[in-house]
Amino acid sequence: MTTHREPLDSVLETIGETPLVRVHDSPDAVPVYAKLESFNPGASIKDRIGKHMLERMLDRGDLDPGGTVIEPTAGNTGIGLAVAAGQLGLEAVFVVPERFSLEKQQLMRALGADVINTPTDEGMGYAIERAHELAAELDNAAVPQQFSNPLNAEAHYETTAPEVDEALDGAVGAVVAGCGTAGTLMGMARYFRERDPNTHVVAVEPAGSAYREFLGEEVAHEPYKTEGIGTHDIDTNALFDPDLVDDIRAVPDREAHAEMGRLAAEEGQLVASSAAANSLVATAVAHGIDEGRIDAPYDCVVTVFPDSSERYLSKGVYRSFEEWEG
Ligand code: PMP
Numbered sequence: 001m002t003t004h005r006e007p008l009d010s011v012l013e014t015i016g017e018t019p020l021v022r023v024h025d026s027p028d029a030v031p032v033y034a035k036l037e038s039f040n041p042g043a044s045i046k047d048r049i050g051k052h053m054l055e056r057m058l059d060r061g062d063l064d065p066g067g068t069v070i071e072p073t074a075g076n077t078g079i080g081l082a083v084a085a086g087q088l089g090l091e092a093v094f095v096v097p098e099r100f101s102l103e104k105q106q107l108m109r110a111l112g113a114d115v116i117n118t119p120t121d122e123g124m125g126y127a128i129e130r131a132h133e134l135a136a137e138l139d140n141a142a143v144p145q146q147f148s149n150p151l152n153a154e155a156h157y158e159t160t161a162p163e164v165d166e167a168l169d170g171a172v173g174a175v176v177a178g179c180g181t182a183g184t185l186m187g188m189a190r191y192f193r194e195r196d197p198n199t200h201v202v203a204v205e206p207a208g209s210a211y212r213e214f215l216g217e218e219v220a221h222e223p224y225k226t227e228g229i230g231t232h233d234i235d236t237n238a239l240f241d242p243d244l245v246d247d248i249r250a251v252p253d254r255e256a257h258a259e260m261g262r263l264a265a266e267e268g269q270l271v272a273s274s275a276a277a278n279s280l281v282a283t284a285v286a287h288g289i290d291e292g293r294i295d296a297p298y299d300c301v302v303t304v305f306p307d308s309s310e311r312y313l314s315k316g317v318y319r320s321f322e323e324w325e326g
Contacts, residue, residue: 004017010087011041011083011087012051012083012084012087012088014040014041015040015041015047015048015051016040016047016048016159016160016163017163018035018036018037018039018040018163019035019036019039020033020034020035020036020163020164020167020168020302021033021034021036021269023267023279023282023283023303024266024267025262025266025267025279025283026282026283026286026301027286027287027290029290029299030173030286030287030289030290030299030300030301031286031299031300031301032279032282032283032285032286032300032301032302032303033164033167033168033300033301033302033303034269034275034278034279034282034302034303034304034305035160035163035164035302035303035304035305036269036271036305037304037305037306037307038270038271038305038307038308040080041083042076042079042080042082042083042107042111043079043307043308043310043311044076044079044080044306044307044308044311045076045160045184045304045306045307046076046077046079046080046081046306047079047080047083047084048080048155048156048159048160049077049080049081049146049151049152049155049156049183050077050079050080050081050082050083050084050085051080051083051084051155052151052154052155052158052159053081053084053144053146053149053151053152053155054069054081054084054085054088054090054144055084055088056151056154057069057142057144057151058088058090062142063090063140063141063142064140065088065089065090066089066090066091066140067090067091067140067141067142068090068091068092068093068135068138068140068141068142069081069085069090069091069092069093069141069142069143069144070092070093070094070095070131070134070135070138070141070142070143071092071093071094071095071131071143071144071145071146072094072095072096072124072127072128072130072131072143072145072147073094073095073096073127073146075096075100075101075104075105075108075228076104076228076306076307077146078092078094078096078104078105078108078113078115079104079107079108079111081094081113081144082094082107082108082111082112082113083111085111085112085113086111086112091112091113092108092111092112092113092114093113093114093115093116093134094108094113094114094115094116095116095118095127095128095130095131095134096108096115096116096117096118096127097117097118097119097120097122097123097124097126097127098117098118098119098120099120099326100227101227101311101312101314101315102314103310103311103312103313103314104311105117116130116134118130123232123233124147124231124232124233124236125233125236128145128147128236131143131145146181146183147181147236147237147238147239148238148239149239150239152181152183152187152239153182153183153184153186153187153190153239154187155183155187156183156184156186156187156188156191157187157188157190157191158187160184160187160188160304161187161188161191161192162191164188164302165191165192165195168300168302170195171298171299171300172192172195172199172298172300172302173199173200173289173296173297173298173299173300173301174199174200174201174202174282174285174286174289174294174296174300174301174302175188175189175192175199175200175201175202175301175302175303176201176202176204176278176281176282176285176301176302176303177203177204177278177303177304178203178204178205178228178229178230178274178277178278178306179203179204179205179211179229179230179231179237179240180228180229180230180231180274181237181239182203182237182239182240183239184304184306185201185203185244185245186239186240186241186244188302189201189244189245190244193244196297198295198296198297199296199297200246200285200289200294200295200296201244201245201246201247202245202246202247202248202249202281202282202285203240203245203247203248203249204229204248204249204250204251204274204277204278204281205229205230205231205248205249205250205251205277206224206225206226206229206230206250206251206252206253206256206277207222207224207250207251207252207253208220208221208222208223208224208230208250208253209221209224209229209230209231209232209250210230210231210232210233210234211230211231211234211237211240211248212248212250213234214234214237214240214242214245214248215242215248223326224253224326225253225256225257225273225324225325225326226251226253226256226273226274226276226277226326227272227273227274227312227326228272228273228274228306228307229274229277249281249284251277251280251281253273253321253324253326254321255277255280256273256274256276256277256280257273257276257317257321257324258321259276259277259279259280260272260273260275260276260309260317260318261318263275263276263279264309264318269305270308270309270310271305271307271308271309272306272307272308272309272311272312272317273312273317274306274307275304275305275306275307278303278304278305278306279303279305281303282301282302282303283301285301286301289301
């Protein structure tokens with residue numbers, strides 16, 4: 001599925017080097033390009049951090065071969081870590097709040113991992129606590145902890161961002177990405193701000209999520225259906241650095257849902273709700289640059305499409321908005 005052309009020894013070598021494709025709804029004068037992360041072997045952007053975090057943790061001796069990784073995860077990180085753990089000789093255990101998609105949990109189990117569910121109402125904070133309790137009970141176990149591990153953002157600084165840079169010959173005016181852990185956005189923002197301090201950086205979250213509290217805004221916390229991005233407790237989002245961000249935009253579920261349908265019907269992109277939210281905000285930023293409301297060093301906006309809509313078909317993503325279960 002990837003752009004690799006030589007025979008490879010391990011599935012881990014197929015991670016990254018994903019295609020960068022124009023979003024056709026963006027203005028011609030300021031195109032938006034999206035990195036299609038479902039081309040990774042575990043079919044999401046999180047394969048990058050699964051491989052990077054585990055390889056570095058083994059190198060550093062934070063984990064020994066034969067050890068166990070335990071991670072609180074909404075799903076894609078579990079799949080990415082499970083792909084890497086299996087190939088690197090590690091066991092994997094995931095603590096997943098119940099509301100997250102069953103497809104993801106089935107894939108983690110198929111890859112050889114154990115999945116432990118926590119009540120949806122207890123949120124991600126509780127899943128994080130349980131992961132640490134379990135790690136303390138086992139020998140040779142470690143919690144990569146994607147929410148606070150700098151290796152998460154480093155994976156994107158070292159792979160996602162340089163791939164984009166090379167594909168566009170450095171002409172990246174703005175970076176837009178939805179924030180779950182914020183690893184994707186922080187890694188890319190740091191890379192492109194080092195290249196040009198005026199690179200415009202925009203975080204994306206679902207309406208109802210609380211990332212805007214980082215900018216001192218008051219936010220009404222509400223449940224949302226868009227999966228993989230947003231927060232209800234900014235204390236858990238230790239990687240997010242407001243100094244690297246110009247703006248945080250909230251996308252209502254209804255708009256993300258409509259854009260998911262449009263991307264499939266008009267652009268042949270079978271991508272999920274977080275990709276749709278990114279597409280809307282990246283296109284709005286491109287119009288802002290085109291109309292002179294946003295300053296950016298180049299007339300080009302980059303975003304990511306983190307995973308595929310196929311992972312959420314059981315939740316009715318392509319049915320009516322009301323039928324879509326968050
Ligand atoms: N979209 C999806 C589908 C995801 O699973 C995630 C990760 N939770 C993200 C976006 C956000 O990525 P990050 O954690 O790097 O902010």
